[in-house]
Amino acid sequence: xxxxxxxxxxxxxxxxxxxxxxxxxxxxxxxxxxxxxxxxxxxxxxxxxxxxxxxxxxxxxxxxxxxxxxxxxxxxxxxxxxxxxxxxxxxxxxxxxxxxxxxxxxxxxxxxxx
Amino acid sequence: xxxxxxxxxxxxxxxxxxxxxxxxxxxxxxxxxxxxxxxxxxxxxxxxxxxxxxxxxxxxxxxxxxxxxxxxxxxxxxxxxxxxxxxxxxxxxxxxxxxxxxxxxxxxxxxxx
Numbered sequence: 635x636x637x638x639x640x641x642x643x644x645x646x647x648x649x650x651x652x653x654x655x656x657x658x659x660x661x662x663x664x665x666x667x668x669x670x671x672x673x674x675x676x677x678x679x680x681x682x683x684x685x686x687x688x689x690x691x692x693x694x695x696x697x698x699x700x701x702x703x704x705x706x707x708x709x710x711x712x713x714x715x716x717x718x719x720x721x722x723x724x725x726x727x728x729x730x731x732x733x734x735x736x737x738x739x740x741x742x743x744x745x746x747x748x
Numbered sequence: 749x750x751x752x753x754x755x756x757x758x759x760x761x762x763x764x765x766x767x768x769x770x771x772x773x774x775x776x777x778x779x780x781x782x783x784x785x786x787x788x789x790x791x792x793x794x795x796x797x798x799x800x801x802x803x804x805x806x807x808x809x810x811x812x813x814x815x816x817x818x819x820x821x822x823x824x825x826x827x828x829x830x831x832x833x834x835x836x837x838x839x840x841x842x843x844x845x846x847x848x849x850x851x852x853x854x855x856x857x858x859x860x861x
Contacts (some may be wrong), residue, residue: 666847677752677838677852678791685847722789728847734779735804736850738791 636661638727640739647715648747655710655742657725665727667708668736669699672722681723684708695719720746751775752853754839760859761829768825769856771839779803780822781840781850782814791838797822798844826858834860 639658647653659665666685670678682693689701699710708725725739752773761767773780781804782794796804797816811827822839839853 670852672789677854678840679852680849683847683849724791730846734842734844734846734848734850735793735796736781736783736791737793741789741791743789 636737638725638737638739640723640725640742642742643740644743644745646745646747649717650714653710653712653715653719653744655723655725655744657708657710657739659706659708659725659727661706661727661729663730664703665729667699667701668726668728669693669697669708669710670724670726670738671695672724672741674721678724681710715744715746717746717748720744752839752841752851754837754853754856756856757854758857758859760861762861763829763831765829766825766827767829767858768823769837769839769858771822771824771853773820773839773841773851773853775841775851776843777841777851778819778844779842780816780819781842782822782824783838783840783852785836785838785855787835795822795824829858829860831860834858 637660668683669681681697684691684701724741726736755770779798781796785791795814800816813825816822836855838855840850842848842850
């Protein structure tokens with residue numbers, strides 16, 4: 635079945651440590667790929683997106699993501715996490731020809747310890 | 749300046765009532781969306797309008813009726829509210845074209861008692 639999977643429901647990291655959030659998709663063709671962040675009580679903000687080209691994508695707030703076609707993955711990374719990064723992170727896809735219908739993964743809650 | 753705004757931010761109502769949520773965007777976008785986020789944080793698209801025309805209509809009960817009076821506004825009316833309708837509803841907008849960034853509003857938390 636077509637899906638977006640975020641295997642980690644909850645991740646805790648120490649401030650200053652590196653971070654990797656996993657995202658896998660299961661579609662016949664490569665979709666457009668996105669990472670969104672939702673801070674508590676807030677709407678969603680786009681961190682970065684991948685359409686084509688360079689498979690390492692830079693985003694806002696020091697985040698980057700790498701697209702790996704062979705693994706159907708689009709993992710989000712940050713070299714050094716700040717306490718303000720604590721939030722819910724969503725991977726999402728748009729399939730071509732679906733009128734920009736975003737399909738979200740189940741989200742990963744990031745907790746940052748000081 | 750707020751890009752995508754929603755009113756109200758909180759809505760508490762009883763089962764069986766009818767309520768509306770309003771959304772406005774000042775980004776000049778031509779496409780607007782409604783998403784529902786359930787208690788487990790799962791986000792799912794409900795509707796999308798492009799230039800006031802309905803282009804996405806997921807399997808949503810027909811108690812939910814979106815209305816787009818113009819490109820900058822997309823309202824959501826819900827009839828005969830049920831307990832299961834309790835959720836956070838997000839409005840979003842984008843400039844048409846597959847994969848363009850969607851800008852989200854702050855959400856409306858609907859609680860049905």
